[in-house]
Amino acid sequence: MQLDWTPVRQELARWHNEELTLPVWWRDDDAIEPTQQLEKLLELSAETGVPVHLAIIPREATKALAERIIGDANVVPVVHGWSHTNYQPKTETKCEFGNARPLEIRSEQAAEGLRRLQTLLGERVSAMFVPPWNRVPADFFPELSKIGFHSVSTCNPRASQELVPGLAQINTHIDPLYWRPSKKLSHPELIVEKTARLLKKRRQGKLDNTEPFGLLTHHLAHDDRVWEFCRQFWSELLEGPFEVFRSA
Incomplete structure (x- = not known):
C-alpha cells in the first residue's frame, strides 16, 4: 500500500522551521489475553x-496476558473500564459508565478495575481510565479522581487539560479503523489529510499542543492494511520534531 504522505511531510517541515516539538503517544484498546495480533502490536511498538x-x-484479563507484558518496557498497561458492557438503552449510544446505572455501582466497578490490574501487574499499571466506546459522563469525573485515577483518555482534541482538579484529559486523535458496516481501514488519504490538518491547527495555536497527539488502535480488529497504515503513520510522524509521551 503506497500512500502519499506529502501533506504531513510538508506540515512537519514547518514544525522543524519553527522549532516546535510534537508530543506523540499510542493507545491500543480491548486487550484480554496473548494473541498473534498482540504480538504484531508489540513488534511494531518495539x-x-x-x-x-x-x-x-480488567474483568476479562488473564494471568497469561500479565505474564506476557509485565517484563516489556514498551507496554504501559491502563484500565479499560471493567467488562466492556453496554448498559444504556438501545436508543442511546453505547456506554459502560453512563447514567443508566447508580453512581455507586459504577464507582465500585471502576475501582475494582484498577485494583484487579494492579493485582495482576503491580506498579506497571498507569492509573489512566479508558472508558469503553470513548464515552463517560462528566458527573463521573470526580468519582474517578477519588478512586485514584490521574487521567482519562477518550478521543478528539481536548477542551481543557484537566476534567476536574488532579484528573488530566489525554485523548487520542487518529483512528484508522472504519467500524461500520465492517471493520476495515478507513480511507487512508482522508486520514493523512486529517493528520495534516490537526498538526496545522496545533502549530497555529488553535489546538492544545501540550496534549500528546495520539494514535488509537484495536489490535484484535486489524487486517494487513491497517497494520501497514500504522507502520507508515509512525514512520512519517517520527521524521518530525517529536517527543514520545509515556503515562506515569
Missing part, C-alpha cells in the same frame, strides 16, 4: 520505539 498504552479489560 520497531518504532513508541510505547503502546495497552487498554486492558
